[in-house]
Amino acid sequence: MAVFTQLSYDQVAVFIKRFDVGKLIQIKNVQLGTENSTFFINTEQQQLVLTLFEQCEYDELPFFIELLDFLSLHKLPVKGPLYDISSIALKRLAGRPALLFHRLAGIHPNKPTSGQCSAIGETLGKLHFISQKYKVARPNPRDLLWIKAHHYKVLEYLRPDDKKLMINQVYSLEKHIGYENNLPKGALHGDLFRDNTLVNGNIICGLIDFYNGCTGDLLFDFAILINDWCSDENGNIIESRYSNVINNYVTYRPFTELEKIALPYMLRLTALRYWISRLLVRYVSPIANPKDPNQYRNILHSRCIQGCPPIHKN
Numbered sequence: 001m002a003v004f005t006q007l008s009y010d011q012v013a014v015f016i017k018r019f020d021v022g023k024l025i026q027i028k029n030v031q032l033g034t035e036n037s038t039f040f041i042n043t044e045q046q047q048l049v050l051t052l053f054e055q056c057e058y059d060e061l062p063f064f065i066e067l068l069d070f071l072s073l074h075k076l077p078v079k080g081p082l083y084d085i086s087s088i089a090l091k092r093l094a095g096r097p098a099l100l101f102h103r104l105a106g107i108h109p110n111k112p113t114s115g116q117c118s119a120i121g122e123t124l125g126k127l128h129f130i131s132q133k134y135k136v137a138r139p140n141p142r143d144l145l146w147i148k149a150h151h152y153k154v155l156e157y158l159r160p161d162d163k164k165l166m167i168n169q170v171y172s173l174e175k176h177i178g179y180e181n182n183l184p185k186g187a188l189h190g191d192l193f194r195d196n197t198l199v200n201g202n203i204i205c206g207l208i209d210f211y212n213g214c215t216g217d218l219l220f221d222f223a224i225l226i227n228d229w230c231s232d233e234n235g236n237i238i239e240s241r242y243s244n245v246i247n248n249y250v251t252y253r254p255f256t257e258l259e260k261i262a263l264p265y266m267l268r269l270t271a272l273r274y275w276i277s278r279l280l281v282r283y284v285s286p287i288a289n290p291k292d293p294n295q296y297r298n299i300l301h302s303r304c305i306q307g308c309p310p311i312h313k314n
């Protein structure tokens with residue numbers, strides 16, 4: 001379920017009147033997603049997606065809209081929202097901030113093929129090459145500072161061995177990544193999971209859901225992608241997927257020497273970030289649909305035991 005706020009036909013019909021999209025035909029609640037309310041909207045002329053923001057406040061959204069428009073302008077597979085007849089994109093509907101998008105083609109690559117791994121590596125490499133020029137800043141809201149501040153809230157829900165793993169990793173990451181570093185920076189997607197990607201064969205049709213977007217370490221974004229796209233059911237890295245992603249990524253944005261050293265730690269940091277955020281949703285503030293926290297506990301455990309495979313290209 002990913003509709004937290006229900007909408008009537010009339011509410012949507014009035015809302016889209018200010019957009020040049022034709023008359024409303026049908027509204028369908030979207031089941032996927034965990035944080036926002038999403039609707040597929042068909043009009044006489046177009047297939048659209050309406051997003052009501054359940055967790056972001058109105059003032060936070062201009063950063064995401066500008067980032068989407070910037071990436072779209074630079075020919076990344078990203079589409080900004082529709083603007084109404086007064087050139088306004090960001091609206092309110094049912095008391096929530098709301099945006100309207102074109103519905104993109106494609107499906108989520110649940111079991112990505114080698115071609116799809118190559119394509120997403122290439123796409124993120126290009127995105128990070130461009131995003132280093134992005135001027136507006138939004139500090140990463142889920143960085144090591146956030147981890148340090150929030151891990152205390154979930155420790156009581158963990159088994160003793162998991163508690164030890166979490167505490168040890170926070171200390172280790174403070175030592176190896178730290179709160180300030182010289183890793184390359186730019187704008188990030190911040191949540192580039194397979195379910196935020198639409199593909200058609202080996203073509204990336206769209207990257208969606210930029211609402212964790214921010215500026216910070218590019219390697220943070222890369223590590224999120226590797227952990228989601230390239231892990232098996234036990235959390236271990238699937239080496240063929242990993243090498244396809246990385247080889248194509250570094251073609252467009254080669255790693256610095258510091259990034260090569262930091263990658264195994266960044267894989268742990270981002271695994272810890274999702275372990276904690278999922279535990280918070282499950283036990284502390286259930287404001288979204290929970291996903292399995294243990295999936296990220298397993299990924300973290302595996303990265304601690306196995307590290308990550310070497311980088312052959314660059």
Ligand SMILES: Nc1ncnc2c1ncn2[C@@H]1O[C@H](COP(=O)(O)OP(=O)(O)OP(=O)(O)O)[C@@H](O)[C@H]1O
Nearest residue numbers: 030032033034035036038049101102103104208209
């Ligand atoms: N522009 C789009 N074109 C096609 N499908 C879309 C589009 N935007 C959203 N969707 C579909 O709606 C689903 C939910 O959207 P979205 O990812 O924005 O929700 P969310 O609640 O923010 O998700 P998450 O759990 O990743 O935070 C997506 O997984 C996708 O299937």
Ligand SMILES: N[C@@H](CCO)C(=O)O
Nearest residue numbers: 034191193274278291
């Ligand atoms: N991608 C997140 C949910 C949305 O932030 C997760 O898998 O926990």
